[in-house]
Amino acid sequence: MPKARLEAFSDGVIAVIITIMVLEMKVPHGTDLASLLPLWPVFLAYLLSFVYVGIYWNNHHHLLHAVDHVSGGILWSNLHLLFWLSLVPFVTGWMSENHFAALPVALYGVVLLLSALAFVLLTQCLIVIHGKGSQLARSIHGDAKGKISIAIYAVAIPLAFVRSWIALGLYAIVATLWFVPDRRIEKPR
Amino acid sequence: MPKARLEAFSDGVIAVIITIMVLEMKVPHGTDLASLLPLWPVFLAYLLSFVYVGIYWNNHHHLLHAVDHVSGGILWSNLHLLFWLSLVPFVTGWMSENHFAALPVALYGVVLLLSALAFVLLTQCLIVIHGKGSQLARSIHGDAKGKISIAIYAVAIPLAFVRSWIALGLYAIVATLWFVPDRRIEKPR
Amino acid sequence: MPKARLEAFSDGVIAVIITIMVLEMKVPHGTDLASLLPLWPVFLAYLLSFVYVGIYWNNHHHLLHAVDHVSGGILWSNLHLLFWLSLVPFVTGWMSENHFAALPVALYGVVLLLSALAFVLLTQCLIVIHGKGSQLARSIHGDAKGKISIAIYAVAIPLAFVRSWIALGLYAIVATLWFVPDRRIEKPR
Amino acid sequence: MPKARLEAFSDGVIAVIITIMVLEMKVPHGTDLASLLPLWPVFLAYLLSFVYVGIYWNNHHHLLHAVDHVSGGILWSNLHLLFWLSLVPFVTGWMSENHFAALPVALYGVVLLLSALAFVLLTQCLIVIHGKGSQLARSIHGDAKGKISIAIYAVAIPLAFVRSWIALGLYAIVATLWFVPDRRIEKPR
Numbered sequence: 001m002p003k004a005r006l007e008a009f010s011d012g013v014i015a016v017i018i019t020i021m022v023l024e025m026k027v028p029h030g031t032d033l034a035s036l037l038p039l040w041p042v043f044l045a046y047l048l049s050f051v052y053v054g055i056y057w058n059n060h061h062h063l064l065h066a067v068d069h070v071s072g073g074i075l076w077s078n079l080h081l082l083f084w085l086s087l088v089p090f091v092t093g094w095m096s097e098n099h100f101a102a103l104p105v106a107l108y109g110v111v112l113l114l115s116a117l118a119f120v121l122l123t124q125c126l127i128v129i130h131g132k133g134s135q136l137a138r139s140i141h142g143d144a145k146g147k148i149s150i151a152i153y154a155v156a157i158p159l160a161f162v163r164s165w166i167a168l169g170l171y172a173i174v175a176t177l178w179f180v181p182d183r184r185i186e187k188p189r
Numbered sequence: 190m191p192k193a194r195l196e197a198f199s200d201g202v203i204a205v206i207i208t209i210m211v212l213e214m215k216v217p218h219g220t221d222l223a224s225l226l227p228l229w230p231v232f233l234a235y236l237l238s239f240v241y242v243g244i245y246w247n248n249h250h251h252l253l254h255a256v257d258h259v260s261g262g263i264l265w266s267n268l269h270l271l272f273w274l275s276l277v278p279f280v281t282g283w284m285s286e287n288h289f290a291a292l293p294v295a296l297y298g299v300v301l302l303l304s305a306l307a308f309v310l311l312t313q314c315l316i317v318i319h320g321k322g323s324q325l326a327r328s329i330h331g332d333a334k335g336k337i338s339i340a341i342y343a344v345a346i347p348l349a350f351v352r353s354w355i356a357l358g359l360y361a362i363v364a365t366l367w368f369v370p371d372r373r374i375e376k377p378r
Numbered sequence: 379m380p381k382a383r384l385e386a387f388s389d390g391v392i393a394v395i396i397t398i399m400v401l402e403m404k405v406p407h408g409t410d411l412a413s414l415l416p417l418w419p420v421f422l423a424y425l426l427s428f429v430y431v432g433i434y435w436n437n438h439h440h441l442l443h444a445v446d447h448v449s450g451g452i453l454w455s456n457l458h459l460l461f462w463l464s465l466v467p468f469v470t471g472w473m474s475e476n477h478f479a480a481l482p483v484a485l486y487g488v489v490l491l492l493s494a495l496a497f498v499l500l501t502q503c504l505i506v507i508h509g510k511g512s513q514l515a516r517s518i519h520g521d522a523k524g525k526i527s528i529a530i531y532a533v534a535i536p537l538a539f540v541r542s543w544i545a546l547g548l549y550a551i552v553a554t555l556w557f558v559p560d561r562r563i564e565k566p567r
Numbered sequence: 568m569p570k571a572r573l574e575a576f577s578d579g580v581i582a583v584i585i586t587i588m589v590l591e592m593k594v595p596h597g598t599d600l601a602s603l604l605p606l607w608p609v610f611l612a613y614l615l616s617f618v619y620v621g622i623y624w625n626n627h628h629h630l631l632h633a634v635d636h637v638s639g640g641i642l643w644s645n646l647h648l649l650f651w652l653s654l655v656p657f658v659t660g661w662m663s664e665n666h667f668a669a670l671p672v673a674l675y676g677v678v679l680l681l682s683a684l685a686f687v688l689l690t691q692c693l694i695v696i697h698g699k700g701s702q703l704a705r706s707i708h709g710d711a712k713g714k715i716s717i718a719i720y721a722v723a724i725p726l727a728f729v730r731s732w733i734a735l736g737l738y739a740i741v742a743t744l745w746f747v748p749d750r751r752i753e754k755p756r
Binding site (some may be wrong): 190194195197198201204205206210212213218225235261264265268271275276278279283286290291292293296309 | 386394397425
């Protein structure tokens with residue numbers, strides 16, 4: 001099967017996810033700075049989640065760019081990734097409306113971790129149908145950045161219960177890691 | 190008429206449907222497990238509906254993949270399917286906010302049943318314009334999975350008034366049936 | 379300029395419009411028929427608006443299908459149409475939450491009328507850049523259905539203040555008129 | 568990398584942004600003119616923001632039309648633009664629900680200013696990867712309209728604290744400037 005519709009549907013879902021998050025930023029009732037300022041945690045969380053969803057879209061773009069065809073299993077593997085990403089607005093809202101309390105920050109990390117694992121799974125499924133010797137497989141080998149991210153999430157989640165700011169700092173570090181697009185896939189093209 | 194725009198519009202509508210359902214998961218006010226746990230029926234219902242809408246997208250993808258061209262009647266037949274799917278967020282919300290009470294669970298089944306019938310109708314309309322001898326027609330013949338699903342829905346809906354969990358179990362069984370993509374259409378390509 | 383992106387953007391906007399209307403159908407609090415039944419005007423209005431937005435998508439599809447290229451002016455003419463369509467969820471909600479009171483039903487008709495005029499304007503702009511002798515121009519000539527629709531809206535809007543059901547009946551008649559896709563454009567292809 | 572998916576994703580995000588703004592127009596409770604009229608600032612703000620988002624979509628369309636290929640950096644530069652645009656519904660809502668008070672009107676201008684700067688940055692990034700001698704670079708040279716817009720925003724934002732209507736008038740003037748599509752890019756094709 002061609003990959004065009006998988007890309008189009010993923011673009012649509014990710015576009016809606018990244019945009020409806022802004023609905024969490026409820027319009028304040030007052031008109032002065034004092035009524036706007038309490039929104040800063042919501043804005044910060046929105047920014048972090050926007051960057052994260054943006055990272056997933058970028059990486060998805062790079063990954064599918066190196067792909068020739070997809071199968072029925074890939075469609076489900078992709079939906080699995082979109083499922084975890086679709087929970088990002090919920091955990092963003094919960095975290096930011098509670099000033100980054102421990103459990104919401106940890107759950108935010110859990111959703112990031114499960115999204116990361118879903119991306120690895122999608123990558124592996126794509127390698128299976130393209131073959132170990134394919135350009136896709138060679139360009140992924142090692143996947144250090146993916147493994148480091150998952151390790152950092154695994155460390156950050158329990159640390160959220162010590163100091164939620166440590167966990168948030170670690171999430172921000174992972175985001176920075178991925179900010180640079182995945183050159184492994186972009187280069188060989 | 191070419192099928193590209195029908196696919197693009199369907200992708201857009203299904204992407205919005207699958208994503209706005211998460212807006213039903215209202216952010217809890219507390220920050221402890223005790224305030225998160227009451228959300229489990231909402232989460233479970235979201236998961237079930239995500240899988241169902243995902244199944245429809247997958248099957249729509251497989252079906253249209255085997256299609257050469259569409260007509261004005263197909264556009265309406267497709268909108269008819271999208272109409273019933275667009276009610277999934279509503280019945281999901283009603284069912285999950287009421288802890289799977291009998292009538293909401295039955296109505297959820299009715300929407301699933303009408304969506305399934307709409308998919309059969311769309312398939313038949315496509316076969317009519319492609320001809321009985323077309324590859325599409327041959328690959329659909331029998332459609333055992335579609336008929337079994339409709340039969341199970343018809344049994345599940347009244348059973349919701351006996352025990353709503355029986356109906357939900359039957360909905361989950363149908364979802365599992367379809368989880369495997371429709372190989373009849375995928376294979377001959 | 380090619381028309382692909384105009385189609386893609388219009389598909390996206392219309393897909394969001396047609397889907398967010400369902401958010402107006404607020405989940406009822408009870409779980410019995412008595413709590414579901416008061417929703418019938420909301421459901422009926424949703425159905426009517428779904429059909430109307432579906433008609434606009436179908437006609438837009440048919441119109442653009444007969445188009446070769448677009449210009450900067452066409453982009454704005456198309457946005458103008460999308461603007462009026464984007465007000466459909468608002469007037470649908472106002473009308474249905476007030477049991478089809480006179481003013482909301484009239485305003486619903488005004489939005490339908492302005493959408494119809496915007497569609498005529500878009501068609502005329504497309505004819506201007508394709509030339510009077512183009513296939514597009516020939517296939518549109520007369521446009522009886524468009525003119526009849528506009529005349530019916532103009533009659534229905536004041537009648538909403540006499541009996542709102544007369545106006546609604548007229549809106550339904552126009553919808554039925556357009557339910558049959560625009561064969562003038564489909565045929566010559 | 569080809570530009571198709573960047574366009575598709577941007578279309579999706581902008582389509583959602585332009586459409587969810589209408590959700591800010593809350594359905595009034597009464598059914599007479601007296602209950603509809605208080606909505607005029609919300610409607611006016613919606614119209615202004617619809618035109619602005621429409622302008623960005625049009626300009627994005629024109630800009631990408633002149634582009635051959637994109638890079639990983641372009642993806643981020645584009646997401647940066649979408650981020651500021653995604654805040655338009657929020658500032659529109661804040662401004663209109665407070666009858667155009669000074670600070671909300673100023674913040675609206677800040678979001679417009681940052682969106683304009685993000686568009687300039689995206690344009691510059693595209694010129695960098697296409698080369699100074701490319702058709703894209705030549706068609707942009709000067710970019711008087713972009714510079715004038717940014718200057719007007721910079722003047723309008725502080726003026727919002729003197730009279731918010733002056734700022735709004737200036738925003739409307741910029742919108743009018745851009746209403747005419749960017750012929751510099753359209754022409755040479």
